[in-house]
Amino acid sequence: MLNQDMLRLGAHQSAIRKISEIGKRRAATYGKDSVFDFSIGDPQAPVPADVKAALAAAISSPDKEGVHGYTSEPGVESVRRAIAQDVNRIYGTAAQAKHIYMTCGAAAGLAISLKAVCNAGDEVILIAPYFPEYAIYTIAADATPKPVRCAQDFTLDIAAIGAAITQNTKAIVLNSPNNPSGAVYPAQQISALAALLSDASRKLGHHIYVITDEPYRELTYDGKMPPSPFGVYDDTILCYSFSKSLSLPGERIGYIAISPTISDGDDAYAAIDGAARALGYICAPSLFQRALESCLPVKTDLDFYAENRKLIYGALTALGFECAPPNGAFYLFIKSPEQNAEAFCTRAAEKGILLVPGDEFDCPGYARLAYCVDREILAKSIPVFEKLRDLYFN
Amino acid sequence: MLNQDMLRLGAHQSAIRKISEIGKRRAATYGKDSVFDFSIGDPQAPVPADVKAALAAAISSPDKEGVHGYTSEPGVESVRRAIAQDVNRIYGTAAQAKHIYMTCGAAAGLAISLKAVCNAGDEVILIAPYFPEYAIYTIAADATPKPVRCAQDFTLDIAAIGAAITQNTKAIVLNSPNNPSGAVYPAQQISALAALLSDASRKLGHHIYVITDEPYRELTYDGKMPPSPFGVYDDTILCYSFSKSLSLPGERIGYIAISPTISDGDDAYAAIDGAARALGYICAPSLFQRALESCLPVKTDLDFYAENRKLIYGALTALGFECAPPNGAFYLFIKSPEQNAEAFCTRAAEKGILLVPGDEFDCPGYARLAYCVDREILAKSIPVFEKLRDLYFN
Numbered sequence A, B: 001m002l003n004q005d006m007l008r009l010g011a012h013q014s015a016i017r018k019i020s021e022i023g024k025r026r027a028a029t030y031g032k033d034s035v036f037d038f039s040i041g042d043p044q045a046p047v048p049a050d051v052k053a054a055l056a057a058a059i060s061s062p063d064k065e066g067v068h069g070y071t072s073e074p075g076v077e078s079v080r081r082a083i084a085q086d087v088n089r090i091y092g093t094a095a096q097a098k099h100i101y102m103t104c105g106a107a108a109g110l111a112i113s114l115k116a117v118c119n120a121g122d123e124v125i126l127i128a129p130y131f132p133e134y135a136i137y138t139i140a141a142d143a144t145p146k147p148v149r150c151a152q153d154f155t156l157d158i159a160a161i162g163a164a165i166t167q168n169t170k171a172i173v174l175n176s177p178n179n180p181s182g183a184v185y186p187a188q189q190i191s192a193l194a195a196l197l198s199d200a201s202r203k204l205g206h207h208i209y210v211i212t213d214e215p216y217r218e219l220t221y222d223g224k225m226p227p228s229p230f231g232v233y234d235d236t237i238l239c240y241s242f243s244k245s246l247s248l249p250g251e252r253i254g255y256i257a258i259s260p261t262i263s264d265g266d267d268a269y270a271a272i273d274g275a276a277r278a279l280g281y282i283c284a285p286s287l288f289q290r291a292l293e294s295c296l297p298v299k300t301d302l303d304f305y306a307e308n309r310k311l312i313y314g315a316l317t318a319l320g321f322e323c324a325p326p327n328g329a330f331y332l333f334i335k336s337p338e339q340n341a342e343a344f345c346t347r348a349a350e351k352g353i354l355l356v357p358g359d360e361f362d363c364p365g366y367a368r369l370a371y372c373v374d375r376e377i378l379a380k381s382i383p384v385f386e387k388l389r390d391l392y393f394n
Helices: A004-011 A015-030 A049-059 A077-091 A105-117 A133-140 A158-164 A187-204 A265-278 A286-293 A303-318 A341-350 A375-393 B004-011 B015-030 B049-059 B077-091 B105-117 B133-140 B158-164 B187-204 B265-278 B286-293 B303-318 B341-350 B375-393
Strands: A100-103 A123-128 A144-149 A169-174 A209-213 A236-241 A254-258 A331-335 A366-370 B100-103 B123-128 B144-149 B169-174 B209-213 B236-241 B254-258 B331-335 B366-370
Touching (some): A004 B105, A004 B265, A049 A286, A077 A100, A077 A254, A077 A286, A100 A105, A100 A265, A105 A133, A105 A209, A105 A254, A105 A265, A105 B004, A123 A133, A123 A158, A133 A144, A133 B265, A144 A158, A158 A187, A254 A265, A303 A331, A303 A375, A341 A366, B015 B341, B077 B100, B077 B254, B077 B286, B105 B133, B105 B209, B105 B236, B105 B254, B105 B265, B123 B133, B123 B158, B133 B144, B144 B158, B158 B187, B169 B187, B254 B265, B303 B331, B303 B375
Parallel strands (some): A123 A144, A123 A169, A169 A209, A209 A236, B123 B144, B123 B169, B169 B209, B209 B236
Antiparallel strands (some): A236 A254, A331 A366, B236 B254
16 A cells, blocks of 8 residues: 555666675674675765865854755856856856756756656656666656667667657667766767757657756866767756765765746746756755855866776776776676676675676666775775686686 | 635634734835844744754765765664664664654654644644644544643643543644643653553553654753653654754754653654645655754753843833743733733734734633744834733723
8 A cells, every 4th residue: 555666666686786695794793894885886985075074164153144045946147147157168058046056966957857848758868888777867857768778889770869869759768978888979979869859859849858967077088078969959858966076975965956037937947946856855055055156167186087997997908808888987887707797796795896797777787886996995806806707717 | 615714724814814914004104113023933043053064064075975966765874873873862762763763853753743643534633722733634544633722821621631532532742842832841740741652552542642843942941951741651753843942943953752661662753754644745845854963962042042032021011011930932921901802912913012922822801922033123112012002901
């Protein structure tokens, strides 16, 4: 009599949890140092000193300033103005405060955006592999996920996306740099997608929205901002989080930016406000909104991830593991040396290496390694990977 | 093509906003001091020094402790253990960490709880007057709100609740101390309700859940904890927020406690976890979870509200206004001296006093005054109330 969908969702023993249990048992028997946990994308780069200073200053500000008080639902006006400027600098747009809606992280932004644009019976295209919550938020918005496989090199397969569009297509979720593959979509694919969707929207007589999830925006390894549909395709809703760039994942602070050229702009913003209200969000955490205002140019030590990536990608390919080209984010997507990636991840876990099977991301045959960990752990895991390799290649 | 329900919800020009606009125009013309804003329940009692110290200590803790990192979805285990003990002290229960789920405030707790227990077609009883989000969360959970009018003195009308129960009744939302009426439900009514619901559940062959919203738990004026169904009725889900007791409303920190004797306890907790996931919640803000652990016995200056209440209730009744007995929370529910409370609130706003018409709470004929404001503002408003009174009674 409880809601059975919610019960299934909460009770589901995900492969991640099963792997984590093996790790816990191993740690209990052989000690913590015998477990290398690469299963969770919990960033270990330090919180920047400027952020800590801004938080400390906000906390010691006079009570009258109400730093812990309610903000308006969309967020503090001056913070949204500052973010709009930052967005314009990055994407070459002309966004204003009225296009920015502060959220409890990008996850909330995605859940809210999908709820705002979808009606019952709509379809949402997801590019596999994808973060599993995309499908959950789509279903929670009464719509149907339509997975489309990525290209061989984990970028977009524009033809496949075109073939998946139907009368019911309402949105497509993009995520570049990608979790779990590390792919960064090239600019020409973004342009081709924009052309495809503009054409399809015209033919269908309704807008197809691009919802772009960009928490890894700062994490590319060619020093360039990743190409984005924001500023390229009018009907784009951008979801961002400071979880990675400022190492604040537990604080749930991010924003939605709607394209200033989106169709029915005021209505789109109002629908986002309505969806946030319906999902129980009152405002994004007040202290962190205020601390951000002075910290938008600040980033954590991004080299931390670049060096980790070099270390683990170099070591694993040298050992003979095949990996998707890791151009961004902090994940390495390893081709499973046996067909069943869950079996591979179980063997790895029994040796102390915790990975997540690609099945969790609708992409069997691969395993995700999150290298956002202490470098020492990464380095110490390599001899263990060697032993794991020997199970397959020797 | 946007979701029209979300659009309506976001675009809705609520009476609160209209009143607020009149206030803004008045402030622009006559200055800020000419406006007495009693329209929002934004607590102005100070954030306790212990809370500020705990926040400062957490921020300056070593990076390795991951104070800003992800917590598990239900929240930090040690924090949940401490809260379970606090809950047991207050309610005489035997809750453990596994009964506590940290949330982004009580609003998120309510949205999650309703989503967890409701299926399409279910009915949820709301006691009018009620906080309007209860109906929004009920509808978002595919269920139908069934308002039941409170008793003459704003406590429960048990017979009316009994008459409203149907085969489809899944839950009832309680809120005592009440927003907007200030009513506190007496213990004998809680017992009578528990007996009624136990009996009805047995006859119907399914559980009826009580979802109790208790952010004003510490705000009673007889020095006693308000009677609660938690610990009295097995199938109770408690939603709490530290917004009022610690003056942290913008930080969105609270919890759900499920009764340790709830039916299908593990499943109920799992459904709550699933619902939190579906609504886009990853975890409650990490810093505030950790700061709470040492601050559970801490409260803001509750006398601040008691004195405000004495001042404004005394003054308004002396002027001839009729008010609901204000036994808790920080609201005074004033009987409108003309039939149309919106018209009364418009007249009040034109004089600079911002109130919210009871219509917003499904209770026409009344107006809500939030007295959680600086005492000086409260005191200065009284001569203005006198002028307002003169429009009606002289």
